[in-house]
Amino acid sequence: MSVEDTANTANTANTANTEDAGNVDAVKVEDVEESWNVVATTRHFAGRVISVRTDTVEMPGGVVADRDYVVHPGSVAVVALDDEDRVLLIRQYRHPMRRLMWELPAGIRDVAGEPLVECAARELAEEAAYRARTWHTLVDLATSPGMSDERIRIFLARDVEPIPDEENTYVREHEETDMPAVWIPLVTAVEKALSGMIHNSPAVAGILAAYAASADGFKGLRPAGAPEA
Template sequence: MNIEDLAESWEVTGSAERFAGRVISVRTDTVKMPGGVVADRDYVVHPGSVAVLALDDDDRVLLIRQYRHPVRRLLWELPAGIRDVPGEPLVDCAARELAEEAAYRAHTWHTLADIYTSPGMSDERIRIFLARDLEPIPDEENVFVRQHEEIDMPVMWIPLAAAVDKALSGMIHNSPAVAGILAAYAASADGFKGLRPADAPEA
């Protein structure tokens, strides 16, 4: 059996926008199911995101802590952000987020994983990149102004193996962080030789 997610689109007989916000909207689609019955499906429409698993020469992962109001928690996360520049290559978006949120740049990039955060309720898609050969960005070059949740966003370096333990023990909850940490640990077995290039197409 071929274990691969496949593109598929069941017939939509009706669609209505329920809410439109600054970043997301909420839609209800009436979808024709097998057997000819129809059912309503509510979901969040999202522009998509990128995340960065930054790994230094000592095999430490860069994590940031950010307040997430819907879950009322301070979460340890990867640098990440929405795809908010039309036509921007995803790796450029990821590099921008790494610079803005953690003040680092990377010289080696690979595609680590592609995930849907919650496909039962949202179409949000996240590409997680592996960034290596890192260097800090000098303060005078970093012109990004943090605001809102990003004002108090500490950076922490943690060994990759320890990050895996934190994820498996339920101490790290953010989905791209968990996926990125586990994927990086698995990919490290062959020295990351099996990873796709940074500009790999999305399936």
């Protein structure tokens, strides 16, 4: 088969796929709230941050099935970009993965009633000693919806500046004791994510989302205080 024949075959396949896609226009591609009836719940473990439970859920047709999952308070992460289109990454030891992993400044939603953007600003200050004047909601993630209810909101922070040492009173401990921070070009971070050199899921999602959002100068992003669906 010639290159031209191959191209024609590919074009025919693409046309067919487009036509098939047109048949689902009536389906709204958007996650929506839904809660199936839970007939029983068993809590197996409760730790400092997470707990593990089994819900017996009523399925369509009246049958029931057990679903095990981790209950998590949720978290936030920050893609901080400077005036040179560099992204701020920190490196932290993650024991479950047995790796030193490059990540975004991030943290748990552990202050009751705290607005998410304030939580993100606090984590940026504590983990990286930076602050930002311009904030937007970048992307929302369900970390692993088949096994955890954790939600992560990733913010885009711009107009960043370092926090002077005399204002930085946060004391790091445990994994955060030795946590280097680097600024790398956003396009380089994209390359590292796509080549398998960065594995942390909020980091990969945030880096790729920031790169995509930069196409229109971030004009399409939601405000920092956008409601969480």
